[in-house]
Amino acid sequence: MTQATPSADAAQTLGFQAEVKQLLHLMIHSLYSNKEIFLRELVSNASDACDKLRFEAIDQPDLLAGDTDLHVRVDYNKENRTITISDNGVGLSRDEAIANLGTIARSGTKEFFSKLTGDKQKDAQLIGQFGVGFYSSFIVADKVTVRSRRAGLPSADGVEWISDGQGEFTVSQIDKADRGTEVTLHLREDEDDFLSNWKLREVLRRYSDHISLPVQMLKEEWDKDKGEQVKQDEWESVNQASALWTRSKSEVTDEQYREFYKHVSHDFDDPLAWTHNRVEGRNEYTQLLFIPKRAPFDLYDRDARRGVNLYVKRVFIMDDAEQLLPSYLRFVRGVIDSADLPLNVSRELLQESRDVKAIREGSTKRVLSMLEDMAENKKEDYATFWAEFGQVLKEGTGEDAANIERLSKLLRFASTNEESDAQVVTLADYVSRMKEGQDKIYYVTADSYMGGYNSPQLEIFRKKGIEVLVLWDRVDEWMLSHLRKFDYKELASVAKGGLDLEAMADDNEKKHQTEVAEQFKPLVERLQESLKDRVKEVRVSSRLVDSPSCVVVGQNELSPHLQRMLKAAGQDAPNVLPVLEINPDHALVQKLNGVSDDSFKDWASILLDQALLADGSQLPDPTAFVKRINQLLLN
Ligand SMILES: Nc1ncnc2c1ncn2[C@@H]1O[C@H](COP(=O)(O)OP(=O)(O)OP(=O)(O)O)[C@@H](O)[C@H]1O
Numbered sequence: 052m053t054q055a056t057p058s059a060d061a062a063q064t065l066g067f068q069a070e071v072k073q074l075l076h077l078m079i080h081s082l083y084s085n086k087e088i089f090l091r092e093l094v095s096n097a098s099d100a101c102d103k104l105r106f107e108a109i110d111q112p113d114l115l116a117g118d119t120d121l122h123v124r125v126d127y128n129k130e131n132r133t134i135t136i137s138d139n140g141v142g143l144s145r146d147e148a149i150a151n152l153g154t155i156a157r158s159g160t161k162e163f164f165s166k167l168t169g170d171k172q173k174d175a176q177l178i179g180q181f182g183v184g185f186y187s188s189f190i191v192a193d194k195v196t197v198r199s200r201r202a203g204l205p206s207a208d209g210v211e212w213i214s215d216g217q218g219e220f221t222v223s224q225i226d227k228a229d230r231g232t233e234v235t236l237h238l239r240e241d242e243d244d245f246l247s248n249w250k251l252r253e254v255l256r257r258y259s260d261h262i263s264l265p266v267q268m269l270k271e272e273w274d275k276d277k278g279e280q281v282k283q284d285e286w287e288s289v290n291q292a293s294a295l296w297t298r299s300k301s302e303v304t305d306e307q308y309r310e311f312y313k314h315v316s317h318d319f320d321d322p323l324a325w326t327h328n329r330v331e332g333r334n335e336y337t338q339l340l341f342i343p344k345r346a347p348f349d350l351y352d353r354d355a356r357r358g359v360n361l362y363v364k365r366v367f368i369m370d371d372a373e374q375l376l377p378s379y380l381r382f383v384r385g386v387i388d389s390a391d392l393p394l395n396v397s398r399e400l401l402q403e404s405r406d407v408k409a410i411r412e413g414s415t416k417r418v419l420s421m422l423e424d425m426a427e428n429k430k431e432d433y434a435t436f437w438a439e440f441g442q443v444l445k446e447g448t449g450e451d452a453a454n455i456e457r458l459s460k461l462l463r464f465a466s467t468n469e470e471s472d473a474q475v476v477t478l479a480d481y482v483s484r485m486k487e488g489q490d491k492i493y494y495v496t497a498d499s500y501m502g503g504y505n506s507p508q509l510e511i512f513r514k515k516g517i518e519v520l521v522l523w524d525r526v527d528e529w530m531l532s533h534l535r536k537f538d539y540k541e542l543a544s545v546a547k548g549g550l551d552l553e554a555m556a557d558d559n560e561k562k563h564q565t566e567v568a569e570q571f572k573p574l575v576e577r578l579q580e581s582l583k584d585r586v587k588e589v590r591v592s593s594r595l596v597d598s599p600s601c602v603v604v605g606q607n608e609l610s611p612h613l614q615r616m617l618k619a620a621g622q623d624a625p626n627v628l629p630v631l632e633i634n635p636d637h638a639l640v641q642k643l644n645g646v647s648d649d650s651f652k653d654w655a656s657i658l659l660d661q662a663l664l665a666d667g668s669q670l671p672d673p674t675a676f677v678k679r680i681n682q683l684l685l686n
Contacts, residue, residue, distance in 0.1 A: 100140025592632030
């Protein structure tokens with residue numbers, strides 16, 4: 052924020068935070084086709100302000116000062132060309148107005164803005180995801196006046212905030228008789244459409260019917276003498292004014308669910324799916340949970356808001372109650388309304404509550420059922436879900452042991468069967484395609500899809516027509532350390548341990564392998580001696596077809612891929628020496644058998660270095676590798 056410049060009447064002019072200026076500029080230009088959303092955003096804020104007051108009044112009933120009938124009101128003035136949205140909610144103090152209406156207090160805001168492309172359509176989507184909130188007023192207004200008084204403050208301590216959305220705003224102290232906030236939009240030219248009772252009601256009904264408080268407008272009646280509709284002195288509700296989640300499913304339309312989702316999630320887009328249930332019995336609660344269509348930009352930000360809104364007996368208690376769902380379901384948005392928790396429940400208390408544990412378990416099951424249903428019946432939606440949230444769902448294999456079986460069925464993988472990096476294969480698909488005698492589910496982990504797909508370790512699998520799952524996401528190694536089995540079949544890395552493909556080898560192959568092992572014993576011993584500081588063991592491979600060599604690690608050791616990831620994250624990874632496997636059928640290896648002592652050391656190093664390179668590792672001494680190669684090329 053820039054420096055304050057107090058003027059004579061103690062009004063203060065302040066600058067918007069740089070990101071607000073950017074947001075305003077982009078919003079006005081990219082959301083113009085969707086301009087009536089300003090009403091949704093302002094009514095949503097007004098309703099939140101009433102929820103907040105009701106919550107604060109649990110401990111401080113005086114804040115209500117006798118005015119307990121909380122509501123939102125919308126009015127318009129044709130002469131002045133203004134629309135006013137007012138509420139008798141919690142209000143804003145001067146400091147709060149400066150802080151909340153001049154900055155964006157969200158972690159990751161800078162990163163978010165750096166992602167904007169300049170392409171209007173894409174940016175509009177992104178901004179929607181970010182949430183436009185109060186600032187959307189400037190889509191239709193060229194001046195906005197906010198008059199507010201914080202509940203509990205005297206009437207002389209009201210605040211007036213005025214801005215034309217160009218970069219600065221002015222705040223001054225005012226006298227305001229009622230608590231709460233009044234936002235007046237001075238409409239831009241050409242926005243007169245909104246100065247109509249009919250138009251405003253139509254937009255309000257569409258966007259705000261789910262709001263649990265009354266949203267009111269002045270009644271209008273036909274005046275015969277004037278020949279026009281005339282406002283009466285009576286306010287009437289435009290919406291149903293009952294909390295949407297308390298209505299029975301049959302009374303709620305899809306459109307209302309969608310609008311409600313936008314209200315709780317601050318998302319712009321429709322949700323992908325939702326589930327709405329009333330749970331009765333030992334624990335009583337209602338859950339209305341949504342899966343967004345797109346991941347928020349801060350899905351991996353530790354400080355990002357997450358979780359669902361908690362209500363107790365229809366009283367709003369808190370948003371982002373992360374204890375109500377496990378962290379791997381942090382993308383779920385919605386409301387949980389408990390009949391059992393005390394109204395004064397705090398975040399700390401939530402952590403220990405047994406009721407909350409029951410809610411979390413019940414809600415997790417509901418979300419998993421919703422995903423199972425989508426995977427079964429709406430495959431395209433599930434593909435969208437997987438692309439956005441698959442990585443997060445994988446975290447569940449480690450976080451939620453109780454549901455690992457259900458989760459494992461929801462996982463999707465890329466595999467050699469598809470010849471593409473599309474993650475579409477289920478473990479059940481894999482099992483149904485397993486070869487006769489195959490008893491394991493094979494996978495390869497790498498830094499990228501191509502790295503895994505072209506890995507030398509896959510050669511024998513390709514030759515035998517055995518499918519291999521290709522994994523390259525950061526979370527995969529962690530997932531694999533928890534997901535050990537599926538359908539009683541072990542998940543096995545193609546790069547770990549000795550491959551036991553014997554059951555699938557025919558007699559001729561077995562005989563050949565034994566003979567070759569015997570024949571190459573002297574070479575193996577020489578290599579082992581030459582590379583003793585860099586490898587744990589050298590052995591004749593049964594997994595190579597086209598490559599001369601590859602590296603593998605022991606069954607219970609960290610894969611090279613995981614070692615690299617840990618090191619990149621600045622963690623200590625034990626230095627595990629790899630096993631070098633050589634391909635006895637490869638011409639290079641056969642040639643090596645006859646190499647004299649002088650250059651043998653170079654050959655041995657090259658064999659190991661190229662195996663490490665193919666595996667995605669960095670060489671300890673790349674220059675030496677290049678020198679050796681050049682030397683051999685010249686010979
Ligand atoms: N009618 C109101 N009464 C009291 N405070 C309000 C009101 N409208 C806005 N505010 C305050 O201003 C803040 C900013 O509002 P804004 O709509 O920009 O963001 P938001 O509602 O927090 O989230 P989002 O940007 O996702 O909508 C709110 O969090 C709230 O503290």
